[in-house]
Amino acid sequence: MSVTRVSFGRQRSKLRLLAYAGAAVPLLALAVLAGAWAWLATGLPRTVGTAQLPGLSAPASITRDKDGIPWIRAASALDAWTALGFVHAQDRLTQMEMTRRFVSGRLSEVVGQRALPSDKLVRTLGLRQSAERSLAAASPDFRAVLDAYAAGVNAGVAARPGPLPIEFVLARIDWEPWTALDGLLWGKAMALQLSGNWRSELMRARLLAVLPPERIDELYPPDDPTGPSTIRASDAAPGATPKAARAELGAGARTALAGLAVPRLPDLPPPFDVAGASNVWAVAGQRTDTGGAILATDPHLGLQTPAMWYLARIEAPGLALAGATVPGVPAMVVGHNGQVAWAFTTTHADTQDFVVERVDPADPRRYLTPSGSLPFEQRTETILSSDGPPVQLAVRATRHGPVITGLDETADDATRTVGQATGIGAAALLALAWPLLLETDRSMEGLVRLNLARDRQEFVTVAPLVNAPIQNVFYADRAGNIGFMAPGLIPVRESHDGRYPVTGWDRPRIWSGYVPAAQMPSAANPPDGVLINANNRIVPPDYPFPISLDWPEPYRARRIGELLAGPAPVSLDRSAAAQLDSVSLLARELLPLMLAAAGEAPPSAEDVREATALKLLAAWDGEMLAARPEPLLFLAWAKELSWGLYADELGPLARDFHYWHPRFLRAVLSGQAHWCDDVRTPDRRESCAEVARAALVRAVAGLADRLGGEPASWRWGDVHEARFRHPLLGSLPLVGGWFGRSVASDGDDFTVNRASPAFRSGAAAWRHVSGASLRVVFDMADPDSSRFMIATGQSGDVLSPHYVDMVERWRDGVPVRLPRQAPEDGRVLALVP
Numbered sequence: 001m002s003v004t005r006v007s008f009g010r011q012r013s014k015l016r017l018l019a020y021a022g023a024a025v026p027l028l029a030l031a032v033l034a035g036a037w038a039w040l041a042t043g044l045p046r047t048v049g050t051a052q053l054p055g056l057s058a059p060a061s062i063t064r065d066k067d068g069i070p071w072i073r074a075a076s077a078l079d080a081w082t083a084l085g086f087v088h089a090q091d092r093l094t095q096m097e098m099t100r101r102f103v104s105g106r107l108s109e110v111v112g113q114r115a116l117p118s119d120k121l122v123r124t125l126g127l128r129q130s131a132e133r134s135l136a137a138a139s140p141d142f143r144a145v146l147d148a149y150a151a152g153v154n155a156g157v158a159a160r161p162g163p164l165p166i167e168f169v170l171a172r173i174d175w176e177p178w179t180a181l182d183g184l185l186w187g188k189a190m191a192l193q194l195s196g197n198w199r200s201e202l203m204r205a206r207l208l209a210v211l212p213p214e215r216i217d218e219l220y221p222p223d224d225p226t227g228p229s230t231i232r233a234s235d236a237a238p239g240a241t242p243k244a245a246r247a248e249l250g251a252g253a254r255t256a257l258a259g260l261a262v263p264r265l266p267d268l269p270p271p272f273d274v275a276g277a278s279n280v281w282a283v284a285g286q287r288t289d290t291g292g293a294i295l296a297t298d299p300h301l302g303l304q305t306p307a308m309w310y311l312a313r314i315e316a317p318g319l320a321l322a323g324a325t326v327p328g329v330p331a332m333v334v335g336h337n338g339q340v341a342w343a344f345t346t347t348h349a350d351t352q353d354f355v356v357e358r359v360d361p362a363d364p365r366r367y368l369t370p371s372g373s374l375p376f377e378q379r380t381e382t383i384l385s386s387d388g389p390p391v392q393l394a395v396r397a398t399r400h401g402p403v404i405t406g407l408d409e410t411a412d413d414a415t416r417t418v419g420q421a422t423g424i425g426a427a428a429l430l431a432l433a434w435p436l437l438l439e440t441d442r443s444m445e446g447l448v449r450l451n452l453a454r455d456r457q458e459f460v461t462v463a464p465l466v467n468a469p470i471q472n473v474f475y476a477d478r479a480g481n482i483g484f485m486a487p488g489l490i491p492v493r494e495s496h497d498g499r500y501p502v503t504g505w506d507r508p509r510i511w512s513g514y515v516p517a518a519q520m521p522s523a524a525n526p527p528d529g530v531l532i533n534a535n536n537r538i539v540p541p542d543y544p545f546p547i548s549l550d551w552p553e554p555y556r557a558r559r560i561g562e563l564l565a566g567p568a569p570v571s572l573d574r575s576a577a578a579q580l581d582s583v584s585l586l587a588r589e590l591l592p593l594m595l596a597a598a599g600e601a602p603p604s605a606e607d608v609r610e611a612t613a614l615k616l617l618a619a620w621d622g623e624m625l626a627a628r629p630e631p632l633l634f635l636a637w638a639k640e641l642s643w644g645l646y647a648d649e650l651g652p653l654a655r656d657f658h659y660w661h662p663r664f665l666r667a668v669l670s671g672q673a674h675w676c677d678d679v680r681t682p683d684r685r686e687s688c689a690e691v692a693r694a695a696l697v698r699a700v701a702g703l704a705d706r707l708g709g710e711p712a713s714w715r716w717g718d719v720h721e722a723r724f725r726h727p728l729l730g731s732l733p734l735v736g737g738w739f740g741r742s743v744a745s746d747g748d749d750f751t752v753n754r755a756s757p758a759f760r761s762g763a764a765a766w767r768h769v770s771g772a773s774l775r776v777v778f779d780m781a782d783p784d785s786s787r788f789m790i791a792t793g794q795s796g797d798v799l800s801p802h803y804v805d806m807v808e809r810w811r812d813g814v815p816v817r818l819p820r821q822a823p824e825d826g827r828v829l830a831l832v833p
Helices: 002-041 077-104 113-125 127-136 140-158 166-171 181-193 197-207 213-219 243-253 409-422 443-452 456-465 555-564 572-579 585-598 608-618 630-657 662-669 688-707 807-812
Strands: 049-052 060-064 070-073 277-283 294-302 310-316 319-325 332-336 340-346 353-358 366-369 372-375 377-385 388-397 428-433 471-477 482-485 491-493 511-514 522-524 530-533 721-725 740-744 755-757 768-772 774-779 787-790 827-832
Touching: 060 077, 070 077, 077 113, 077 127, 077 140, 077 166, 077 181, 077 310, 077 319, 113 127, 113 377, 113 388, 127 181, 127 443, 140 181, 140 443, 181 443, 197 213, 197 353, 197 630, 213 630, 213 662, 277 340, 277 471, 277 482, 277 555, 277 572, 294 340, 294 471, 294 572, 310 787, 319 443, 319 774, 319 787, 332 443, 332 774, 340 456, 340 774, 353 366, 409 428, 443 456, 456 471, 456 482, 456 522, 471 530, 482 530, 530 555, 555 572, 555 585, 572 774, 585 608, 585 630, 585 662, 585 688, 608 630, 608 688, 630 662, 630 688, 721 768, 721 807, 740 807, 787 807
Parallel strands: 049 827, 070 310
Antiparallel strands: 060 070, 060 827, 277 294, 277 530, 294 768, 294 774, 310 319, 319 332, 332 340, 340 471, 353 428, 366 372, 377 388, 471 482, 482 522, 491 511, 721 740, 755 768, 774 787
């Protein structure tokens, strides 16, 4: 008995020890995590006290308000740019590092081989080399700004009281000092993101494999020439060309290239989502309640954490700036200087062409031209990867631009197909012609000079320097003037219109030059006192030069015009309310056609869900509210209807083409009924009613599978959420949600409150992925009353209280103000040389 008791007691002791150990392991893990968290928190920026900042000519100060927004005061403009670099490094170092690595083609060094397609693309394009040319062309004054900003960034890193941000620790990133060149890289990234017509050119070429050109034209209907344009036919645009010259130039530039059928040209993988859109309107002083001009804007970009923008107020002799900066850039990108305010929208100009080059059969190191063969420009790039061996990338360029062939299998397949279509076989290569890569770009210097413009005249004099990417530059000044310009380099094409790749070996040039600067679109103080752009057409139909083949839909611009119309003066409140407007003119126009096509009866009398959906939609006013089911029903139906119309004709290409094409839908439901027939069933001809009803059945069934219940209980906000999550920690199981914020949101692609949903299948379908990353309303009667809001928060550090503290205010349109006087209760950091 005693032996048994001792043995049992020992077993109980072991079990007790194991239990203690089992409890201790998670506690120990938590303690380690807490310790690591506390250690990382020591790296949060110092915002009070004194810090040394090498390079300052005199003491300066940074006062932060309750949202972490800095008020910078310095004794000189260069000192102010140094201080801006300092606060950018304090709050957004990871964002700056990743932008620098993206444009330099060095993402693979920290995120591994999944970034190789991006790195290969930007190295082939030579974006960093383009920045080097810009730096070489910089004026001494601008070079001093770049150097001052770089000194501030490096001082901000050196002044960190603890470790670098968590992303540097997890990805084992070694910090490299910031340079003047790095201050130019963001501009190249935006030029690539906002100049995306090369993808539509490739898509058109691919469609030639399955459709004749006239059917492709039906997929891409032109915009309505009677629709809204920023410059109206009745407005007198400076630099207008006489009508006789217009007809001659227009005819020569728009001659279509025939006979180049290029099947299965694949899209090259984009480096990030292309979502270049924005709203902007300028109202002259005589139309406002204050007598001062109003300028309102909200740039639309892919939602990210942190937001691209960083709010700041900067004061120095000759410098009084307020607005939105971008970390990594020594400038106020969207802002005012007390005298002039400025904002941008994407022009969607066609500035890129693919050229089919022909390798010299006698020497593969050369390619053919009408005057003989020329040698390729060649270099070798070495791409390092954190999880694989180095990659040697051979880069070639022709007189037209970099050779895309060789980037990956899809590019190689595209080249083989082009060779077959043109009859030159394996001798074919594809090169990208793009002014950004052919000319010296000084856009970032132009942006800094805009910051310094003291009046309208100075502003319009320096604005042409901001030319890549081509943007619509809007402005308003203290005198009540408003205006817009679209500076940039738009090719004047010879014997082709830019829709498809053009052969290069048989023509001396593909462009005769660029649209003359004096004839680029511009307008000032129109008779009705209002200028509007929401990425719609900027010129009337009789403008002499082709600007774009693919103007975006004008629904947002039309709605803005409605909201600003009438005799009542335009106020700041009215403009701010317009930015949150969620009425879809697309839905109001397209839904009646869809309902008419489907007929009054549901597809099946027994199916109550379809009947309910039709009843809800028939009574709907087109407002895309998160709390309503109709937006979800309408968009799901339109998506399935689009698929039902062209999936049979396009085959495997349908998935790449499948996105919003409202003009196409409108044209089909208004008369082009041949698209309703399913070519896969030659023995019968389907009607548009059949296609519309089948699409409704699929849409409702898909939503029922996902949401359950009945259509009346579904809500747009159930699936249309803006998710702001940490790019690394947000994917962790169980705890990922702690590192971000999600909010249901109104709107869609075609509302003024633009909230683009993800056009895909599965759990991510309809998620709010792009929209107003920044909202601003400038009051030029009292610039200190101007209103600002960004999408997430001031800090990019997940440990900061200002990481996502603005999300709800951004959704609800609750602004902040940036007056000259710093907040009296702010936290002050004194900077000393």
